[in-house]
Amino acid sequence: MTASLERGLNAFREQIDAPVASFFSSCVHCGMCAEACLFYTETGDPSYTPIHKLEPLRRVWQQEYTFWGRLAKAVGLSKPVTDEELAQWETLVYDSCTLCGRCSMVCPVGNDIAYMLRRMREGMAASGHAPEGLVGATRRAVTIGSPMGVKLPALQAQIGHTEKDIGMTIPVDVVGADYMLLLSSMEIMNFPEFIGAIARIFSKAGVSWTISSEAFEATNSGIQIGVSEIAAELVQRVVDAAEKLKVKNVISPECGHAYMAIRWEGPNLIGKPYNFKVVHILELLDDLRKQGRLKISGKETQRLTYHDPCQIARRGGVVDQPRHLLNMVAENFVEMPETGTMNWCCGAGGGVSSNERADGLRLSAFKRKKKQLDVVRPDALVSACSNCRIQLEDGLEENNMDMPVLSLTETIAEHLADD
Amino acid sequence: MTTISNEREFRAALDKLDATQQRLLAARFVTSVLPLCTDERISHAVAVAADSEASAATLAEALRTAKAATIDCHARCGAEGDWEAQAGYFVARAAIAALTPLGQLPGGSAWQAAMSCRMAQTSKSIVSGEETAGLESEQQYRMLSTYMNS
Numbered sequence: 001m002t003a004s005l006e007r008g009l010n011a012f013r014e015q016i017d018a019p020v021a022s023f024f025s026s027c028v029h030c031g032m033c034a035e036a037c038l039f040y041t042e043t044g045d046p047s048y049t050p051i052h053k054l055e056p057l058r059r060v061w062q063q064e065y066t067f068w069g070r071l072a073k074a075v076g077l078s079k080p081v082t083d084e085e086l087a088q089w090e091t092l093v094y095d096s097c098t099l100c101g102r103c104s105m106v107c108p109v110g111n112d113i114a115y116m117l118r119r120m121r122e123g124m125a126a127s128g129h130a131p132e133g134l135v136g137a138t139r140r141a142v143t144i145g146s147p148m149g150v151k152l153p154a155l156q157a158q159i160g161h162t163e164k165d166i167g168m169t170i171p172v173d174v175v176g177a178d179y180m181l182l183l184s185s186m187e188i189m190n191f192p193e194f195i196g197a198i199a200r201i202f203s204k205a206g207v208s209w210t211i212s213s214e215a216f217e218a219t220n221s222g223i224q225i226g227v228s229e230i231a232a233e234l235v236q237r238v239v240d241a242a243e244k245l246k247v248k249n250v251i252s253p254e255c256g257h258a259y260m261a262i263r264w265e266g267p268n269l270i271g272k273p274y275n276f277k278v279v280h281i282l283e284l285l286d287d288l289r290k291q292g293r294l295k296i297s298g299k300e301t302q303r304l305t306y307h308d309p310c311q312i313a314r315r316g317g318v319v320d321q322p323r324h325l326l327n328m329v330a331e332n333f334v335e336m337p338e339t340g341t342m343n344w345c346c347g348a349g350g351g352v353s354s355n356e357r358a359d360g361l362r363l364s365a366f367k368r369k370k371k372q373l374d375v376v377r378p379d380a381l382v383s384a385c386s387n388c389r390i391q392l393e394d395g396l397e398e399n400n401m402d403m404p405v406l407s408l409t410e411t412i413a414e415h416l417a418d419d
Numbered sequence: 420m421t422t423i424s425n426e427r428e429f430r431a432a433l434d435k436l437d438a439t440q441q442r443l444l445a446a447r448f449v450t451s452v453l454p455l456c457t458d459e460r461i462s463h464a465v466a467v468a469a470d471s472e473a474s475a476a477t478l479a480e481a482l483r484t485a486k487a488a489t490i491d492c493h494a495r496c497g498a499e500g501d502w503e504a505q506a507g508y509f510v511a512r513a514a515i516a517a518l519t520p521l522g523q524l525p526g527g528s529a530w531q532a533a534m535s536c537r538m539a540q541t542s543k544s545i546v547s548g549e550e551t552a553g554l555e556s557e558q559q560y561r562m563l564s565t566y567m568n569s
Contacts, residue, residue, distance in 0.1 A: 165537065404524075
């Protein structure tokens with residue numbers, strides 16, 4: 001057995017906790033998870049059945065933690081997991097799974113299959129079977145602080161440009177601010193107007209906020225690749241910055257997995273509760289709306305629909321807030337079929353977008369979103385995740401669908417009432 | 420003689436322009452940063468936007484081309500960022516803004532094109548370390564003043 005395989009199998013053993021063991025022993029092999037997975041429904045390939053993606057982990061559980069499995073292994077009826085099998089499973093675990101969690105929603109016995117896939121990635125990464133793109137992103141996140149290599153001077157340049165455009169100062173390293181805003185590298189690189197939108201909204205609503213120059217990155221590649229030590233280190237950087245600036249709240253921006261990482265996994269990763277609250281930007285905007293601090297002027301007349309980012313809606317619970325906000329700024333907001341907690345993923349989350357090898361599959365998976373859009377035929381598509389936005393633009397272009405993709409936060413900012 | 424000297428005047432003046440005027444001016448904005456983009460499709464799209472006689476069908480086709488080019492050059496999530504390439508991405512976005520019919524973009528075509536051109540210069544400044552974004556906005560004020568006085 002190679003050292004890397006041993007590391008991987010040890011990681012599998014460590015990941016088989018009580019939930020994973022009970023999920024495997026509860027599985028009734030019904031296959032319902034297949035019909036919930038867009039990689040299966042859009043390709044028809046049975047190997048994309050979510051529970052099948054877990055087969056090496058299931059074998060380790062069975063062979064080492066069940067009586068009959070141990071016996072079968074001892075008499076040679078059940079073969080040990082090999083390096084070749086893990087290499088074969090790499091594409092199933094990383095290319096054809098966005099950790100969207102839709103499979104977990106339909107499991108009749110309540111198995112959280114996405115949770116298990118997240119656990120399985122720990123073993124895959126430990127055994128050296130993680131995609132090159134995610135490995136590079138994770139390395140940059142650790143060494144530079146951003147999976148895309150965005151350094152502080154680049155953020156400062158974007159802030160400087162934004163300040164000139166909007167005629168406002170963007171607060172950086174303000175001690176005692178109520179809110180510390182995190183940004184994804186995708187926002188800094190592809191959608192810097194998000195920073196201006198936030199500044200304008202917060203100025204009008206009277207929100208005390210800041211950006212930290214020491215920890216501005218929201219994303220967490222450690223979660224996506226499956227290395228909890230790295231994930232914890234990235235969370236700790238945010239915690240340290242928030243404590244240093246003595247903020248009361250940390251805002252997760254328009255990035256799906258960043259919210260799941262900092263809001264839901266973060267305290268468990270670092271092993272202690274935060275002394276600040278984490279809110280998603282849409283939660284905060286909706287709170288401002290409820291408090292009457294978000295004054296809007298005019299409405300979008302075009303037909304708008306909303307794509308729920310999986311980690312924000314299904315895994316994060318932020319479902320009603322975007323709808324309240326959209327109804328504030330849209331005259332003609334229409335829902336796609338199967339939205340909210342049962343929305344279909346865009347096809348690019350969970351690290352799939354950083355994995356070039358998965359490009360073809362990612363665009364095949366988008367056909368599910370196309371089917372949803374074809375039902376309501378909107379003029380524009382609104383979302384709240386930069387990665388979703390890029391995938392949606394990519395998929396729309398691939399399918400000759402002419403439809404702008406808008407940020408919900410930026411759309412709100414465009415409708416702020418004058419004083 | 421009109422002179423635009425700040426952002427408020429700039430935006431107010433742009434708001435008064437009709438669809439064709441916005442497109443032609445946006446094309447001028449994009450042309451000034453066109454060297455930051457190496458994609459020939461964008462050069463072609465901007466040339467169409469700058470043609471006052473361009474038909475609706477030609478403009479629509481150029482818009483489709485610009486959108487396809489933009490999709491090809493955005494930074495992908497998790498990939499190592501290349502600010503030089505990113506400058507090209509913002510030029511491509513500016514070209515899309517120039518060709519998008521009025522009313523479909525918040526703030527108008529010319530305003531959106533101007534913003535994307537500034538972002539292109541900011542991306543370039545991140546590579547070079549030289550401050551160029553402020554210079555671009557001043558250049559845009561001059562271009563608008565010249566346009567309004569012509």
